[in-house]
Amino acid sequence: MGTHERRSREKDELRRKILDAATRIFIEEGYENVSMRKIADSIEYAPSTIYLHFRDKVDLVTSICIEAFAELDRRLDSIIGQGLPPMETLRLALREYIQFGLDHPAYYVFVFCTPQYVFKDIDPTSFSNIHTCAMGSFQRLRTGIQSCMTNGDMPAGDVESISQSIWLCVHGVTSGLVVDCGFPFIDRERLIDESLLRILKGAA
Amino acid sequence: MGTHERRSREKDELRRKILDAATRIFIEEGYENVSMRKIADSIEYAPSTIYLHFRDKVDLVTSICIEAFAELDRRLDSIIGQGLPPMETLRLALREYIQFGLDHPAYYVFVFCTPQYVFKDIDPTSFSNIHTCAMGSFQRLRTGIQSCMTNGDMPAGDVESISQSIWLCVHGVTSGLVVDCGFPFIDRERLIDESLLRILKGAA
Amino acid sequence: MGTHERRSREKDELRRKILDAATRIFIEEGYENVSMRKIADSIEYAPSTIYLHFRDKVDLVTSICIEAFAELDRRLDSIIGQGLPPMETLRLALREYIQFGLDHPAYYVFVFCTPQYVFKDIDPTSFSNIHTCAMGSFQRLRTGIQSCMTNGDMPAGDVESISQSIWLCVHGVTSGLVVDCGFPFIDRERLIDESLLRILKGAA
């Protein structure tokens, strides 16, 4: 029946609306300022309505993050799929990673810059989903580095150690710029590019 | 005069007490779990008393951070003062920076990993103080790199760009480990050392 | 016609299903923890469906209680029907009454230990039904006592007064044990038996 379909579509639309509203608040005011009431108010629904679509606040935020990671992976895969030389692919992918953080500061901060104690009263299984996603993204980095080694662009070595080093450095660039703690950075585009070159040089 | 002095001293002592208590909670439970009442209870004063010494919660936390930076600078200066070769000094100083973050995760996260919007309703002058301190620490990095160049350990180049790159990377190592977002890092000591070597190699 | 009958039967069956599910929750978790959603979830229907079969929560609970009383009456009648001597019948019936309470604490508490104000916004006719049932059970007690008098086991007297006294005492034993307010009772079996003997002795 058309009725059934329309209902289902409307339900999806409201879920989307909630997600978007939450994301906006999340981005503008940070995790600790996302409240069910604020979300509800901003979409002009009753707070309890949100609970028809998300088990609880964590479920909601988790869903946002999972979506964010899916996008990150999509972006990375799109670059990986271009069949460029390994080193070039790696560089572009890392650049894209940084860009993703700059495009979605709230997601990035939430997932990578939020200390554990903020989530102290949260059921840990809720996070395993997020971590699973994060590991998927990291796996792409590992693979890329392995390719560079295989291709002779990097000396053979401990893939895990190098991957983690590189991720930490790239994460530093991303989070440093995202958080923007008031530091007078030089031109960001240039800073990113030069930092990336140095990071890759350090690994080679 | 004696009366006046004693009063002033007592006032300072209470301020100190508040700072210490707040710092302890801050470190143990993180910024979002520092409550004025908790602080007051722990020093057995009334919550309102705190307001006689600090304008508000942020002023209090800001003061803590400024002290934290002072310690960071003390640690760095202690290494710089040893008169070791420039590269060795640089490496040790960066290692000390990371250690400082690991030793004081709450400070580190608060100062370097907390996005601006958390402080949205905060008087901006409070922050300029923190930034002034942060710039002091960063200046030490700049100087160290300049020394390496002068000494021929690093090719001449844009000191500012290299300094910022290095800081971002070292910050990545520090914040990545401090925040501990559930990632299965390899042995941390090793990861830190190898990362540092790669970072320095990338800059050379 | 067959259609009509089947529908009617199906309707009854769902009503039955709701009642059973509600009863289970009622018994396991008590009146205040029975929620329409819990019931609906447990039978895999929508909450709103329940309202097609019961006016509201109280109507539902009332129906449960009426069924409970029917069981109590069945139990009592089974004993009465054994044709034992009047006093023995009376004693066994009172024992059975207590057992009923212990077996169905939620029913018992709900019907006999719940003060009126809990039901403040409830249509009074719902209760008259329960009371009608309760009076049916009580009538069996009256009859039993009358039999004892007729048989010379008890001195003639005001049947109503004695019946009410006995019920109050037996109710005390039942509710005291059912509610279990933390009191360190002696062995319950013994306490019940000895209490019953004393109650009957007091009436004789």
Next chain:
Amino acid sequence: MGTHERRSREKDELRRKILDAATRIFIEEGYENVSMRKIADSIEYAPSTIYLHFRDKVDLVTSICIEAFAELDRRLDSIIGQGLPPMETLRLALREYIQFGLDHPAYYVFVFCTPQYVFKDIDPTSFSNIHTCAMGSFQRLRTGIQSCMTNGDMPAGDVESISQSIWLCVHGVTSGLVVDCGFPFIDRERLIDESLLRILKGAA
């Protein structure tokens, strides 16, 4: 200082006011309908103010009950202190116990007729205070019965068993009348007196 005293007095008065308001709601609407907001509204204070005087809802309700029991004990002691013959003292005390229940139905129901699961998420130590009080009252019953035995008014026997039996019966009279489940009791005064006589006869 007068200031200090006045403040202290005012604090006590507000505590009293909260207690009274809560008690009124408690009596009129039952435990499950006592809410911090309702109490606050009824005395025209902010809900949070209540927390300056009571740790939480349980602490508040517990305080009410403890006060109630203190009154029960006062009443019992006043009778015991009259130096009447043991049996007469016992009868009057039991009569007073019943009267206490009738005078304070909410307390009585809360303490003696509320099943455990209502308090399922409550720290059990909070209740130990109430139980301690309740045991104090019960001890008076034990002592009274012992006196009757010593005085030859009752045959020697298991004091504990008899005490518990008597309490259960008297509790039945009290709770039966207090809860008032719609039963058409005969004249209550008479019912109480005759029941008491039968209870005592049954124990003798």
Next chain:
DNA sequence: CATGAATGAGCATTCATTCAT
């Protein structure tokens, strides 16, 4: 007949802050 969507009122509790004293 049954449902899915939505609501509005309600809950206990915590917090930073103010202010008269």
Next chain:
DNA sequence: TATGAATGAATGCTCATTCAT
């Protein structure tokens, strides 16, 4: 200087119920 009393706004969440379909 320090305090105690009080507040108002906020938090996540649950519930019985309604109603258009």
